[in-house]
Amino acid sequence: MEKLDNVSKETLDLISNIEKDMEKMLSSFRLNHSKYVMYKAVELANIYGVDVNKAALAGIAHDIVKEFSREQYMQIAKDNNIEFDEFELENEKLMHAKVGAWYVKEHYGLDEEIQDAIRLHTVTDPNMSDLAKIIFISDKIEESRKSDNFDIEYERKLSKESLDRTIIAILDNNIKYMISESKVIHPNAILTRNYLLKKIKSTEDNEI
Ligand SMILES: [Fe+2]
Ligand SMILES: [Fe+2]
Secondary structure, X not given: OHHHXXXXXXHHHHHHHHHHHHHHHOOHHHHHHHHHHHHHHHHHHHHHOOOHHHHHHHHHHOOOOOOOOHHHHHHHHHHOOOOOOHHHHHOHHHHHHHHHHHHHHHHHOOOXXXXXXXXXXXXXXXXXXXXXXXXXXXXXXXXOOOOOOOOHXXXXXXXXOOHHHHHHHHHHHHHHHHHHOOOOOOHHXXXXXXXXXXXXXXXXXXXX
């Protein structure tokens, strides 16, 4: 598979097992999206020197529990000491991130860095790893995704130059959209955006 450059044979075998499970858990639309997120994550991991095996696994599995019901999320959370914040409790669409992180540990033994990347792909965090940045970005710009709200081609190009700038661009679009719809904005979106803006500013200042 040329779209999975440098991914090991062992990882490819694990991915095909995960995909078999996903075929029973997800619509073909979401399975397709997950494969495109995996391809984009591997492409970016190869550019930025991030572990391509972890990128492929986090990419394919990031939405693995996306079609669970609210009751299933609440039960799994109760049984495994997963705490949802007030924003997740209000919007169950956000719950698949924390439950997905738990699921890939429980069923496939995937490591903490992969779990963190899955956990943060909805709300972000100022201290997210490059792997987590790649999964967040790949989710939003994978090649099958279309967007009426923002210039996705610009973000696809930008993602090859700077992960931080791409995250800021995506968050800016998300925040503008949430404001136009009078929706609540998760505070992590603001915290991550502020942190990355300051980080870029201080790097530029040091270069002068
Ligand atoms: Fe998701
Ligand atoms: Fe997704």
